[in-house]
Amino acid sequence: MEVINDVLVAAMFFTFIGFLLTGYPVALCLGGTAILFVGVGYFADIYFDAFTGMDLNYFGIVVTRIYKTMTNWVLVSLPIFIFMGLMLDKSGIAERLMYSAQELFGKVRGGLAITVTLIGVLLAASTGIVGASVVLLGLLSLPAMLNQGYSKTLALGTVASAGTLGILIPPSIMLVVMGDQLSLSVGDLFLGAVFPGLVLAGMYLVFLLLFAYLKPSAAPLADDRQPISIKTVLRVLMNVIPPALLIIAVLGSIFAGIATVTEASAVGAVGSMILAASFKRLNFKVLKEVVYGTYNTTAYIFGIFVGATAFALVLRGLGGDEVIESALTSLPFGPTGIIIFILFMVFLLGFFLDWVEITLIVLPLLAPVITSLGVEINGYGVIENPSLVWFVMLVAMALQTSFLTPPVGFSLFYLKGVAPPNVTLGDIYKGVIPFIIIQLIALTALIIWPELVTWLPAKVYG
Numbered sequence: 093m094e095v096i097n098d099v100l101v102a103a104m105f106f107t108f109i110g111f112l113l114t115g116y117p118v119a120l121c122l123g124g125t126a127i128l129f130v131g132v133g134y135f136a137d138i139y140f141d142a143f144t145g146m147d148l149n150y151f152g153i154v155v156t157r158i159y160k161t162m163t164n165w166v167l168v169s170l171p172i173f174i175f176m177g178l179m180l181d182k183s184g185i186a187e188r189l190m191y192s193a194q195e196l197f198g199k200v201r202g203g204l205a206i207t208v209t210l211i212g213v214l215l216a217a218s219t220g221i222v223g224a225s226v227v228l229l230g231l232l233s234l235p236a237m238l239n240q241g242y243s244k245t246l247a248l249g250t251v252a253s254a255g256t257l258g259i260l261i262p263p264s265i266m267l268v269v270m271g272d273q274l275s276l277s278v279g280d281l282f283l284g285a286v287f288p289g290l291v292l293a294g295m296y297l298v299f300l301l302l303f304a305y306l307k308p309s310a311a312p313l314a315d316d317r318q319p320i321s322i323k324t325v326l327r328v329l330m331n332v333i334p335p336a337l338l339i340i341a342v343l344g345s346i347f348a349g350i351a352t353v354t355e356a357s358a359v360g361a362v363g364s365m366i367l368a369a370s371f372k373r374l375n376f377k378v379l380k381e382v383v384y385g386t387y388n389t390t391a392y393i394f395g396i397f398v399g400a401t402a403f404a405l406v407l408r409g410l411g412g413d414e415v416i417e418s419a420l421t422s423l424p425f426g427p428t429g430i431i432i433f434i435l436f437m438v439f440l441l442g443f444f445l446d447w448v449e450i451t452l453i454v455l456p457l458l459a460p461v462i463t464s465l466g467v468e469i470n471g472y473g474v475i476e477n478p479s480l481v482w483f484v485m486l487v488a489m490a491l492q493t494s495f496l497t498p499p500v501g502f503s504l505f506y507l508k509g510v511a512p513p514n515v516t517l518g519d520i521y522k523g524v525i526p527f528i529i530i531q532l533i534a535l536t537a538l539i540i541w542p543e544l545v546t547w548l549p550a551k552v553y554g
Contacts, residue, residue, distance in 0.1 A: 442494025
């Protein structure tokens with residue numbers, strides 16, 4: 093019986109991969125595979141005594157689970173955060189910051205690349221939408237960097253990596269989805285992501301400064317650079333303060349316990365509209381574009397939600413979670429070795445799948461394995477299930493690399509879409525390699541020092 097169930101689980105995974113290769117949308121592949129294997133499990137029970145419990149009533153269980161997922165109030169924040177990010181994208185804040193910050197860092201070698209990274213951090217903390225950040229940074233900064241004589245690969249790698257910070261630095265829609273899937277506090281995940289996100293951004297900055305120092309020809313100084321004046325500093329501050337206040341209003345209300353994630357997202361949406369209106373960028377056309385963009389992105393994510401919910405439920409009915417847990421815990425490694433192996437597999441999956449599929453399909457199956465390993469992470473008596481919070485942050489960091497790794501790295505294609513015609517995908521691939529290595533180093537740091545994840549939420553809530 094166990095052998096039959098193992099075969100069914102493996103067959104379900106390979107069937108899903110086969111459907112993916114046909115080019116059909118991921119949501120349909122997931123849902124179609126789930127429906128197919130309800131029937132397969134039903135016939136396996138009749139003819140092979142597999143005892144999967146699959147019958148036509150299982151379709152009702154699937155519908156009930158999907159309904160329960162769709163009534164989760166935490167997920168209401170997803171479209172609202174997306175609306176907030178797209179509205180800020182239209183507000184012109186990044187453009188104003190880019191032009192004023194260039195003057196501030198004009199006398200620093202590699203200053204333009206540093207400016208792009210810092211604005212990437214600010215966009216990440218205020219929008220959390222990777223596609224919007226990469227496209228915006230690409231349109232604003234890539235022509236200026238290339239005209240100033242920057243190495244093509246350095247310019248491309250900087251823009252792609254800075255724009256991708258939004259998937260990790262809160263408010264990240266990926267962390268909202270992860271918190272929902274594992275029944276973890278989104279506030280804990282947001283706080284836990286602050287230091288990892290800032291450490292990663294800091295490592296980017298150190299790399300850019302060192303690279304510009306060691307290879308000056310790759311990051312030349314601007315010919316028309318001017319001395320820094322008080323007026324320049326004040327102009328930068330005036331452009332930084334509005335989005336900073338919005339970030340404080342959204343994240344601060346969550347961290348202080350004043351508002352839930354859903355309520356804070358509404359504050360952010362209203363605040364983004366106020367900022368757009370203050371810069372005279374809010375009109376019916378912009379509002380229509382933002383609403384349509386929000387609808388498209390939300391529909392994409394929730395379509396996969398429905399398919400992945402059905403897939404995961406049927407897979408568990410076939411005993412998939414026991415098969416995966418048994419396979420991983422039987423590996424000849426210690427707990428740390430098993431976690432590293434899991435992260436390596438997540439890293440490889442990121443070459444072919446989007447973070448949404450990995451988060452919805454793989455993460456819920458891996459969580460029981462981490463719990464069973466008995467890894468002791470200091471939660472300072474405040475964080476509930478600190479080992480799982482730490483593991484989620486490791487997976488989040490590993491998934492961030494999926495945006496930069498070919499062939500399905502979305503940031504690469506976002507950037508290619510706005511890059512000059514002479515920029516090839518090969519140039520972009522070469523440019524992101526150092527930043528992928530930096531991400532893996534940052535991931536290693538999180539494994540060695542879990543306190544980077546757990547200390548801040550413990551301090552705030554303690």
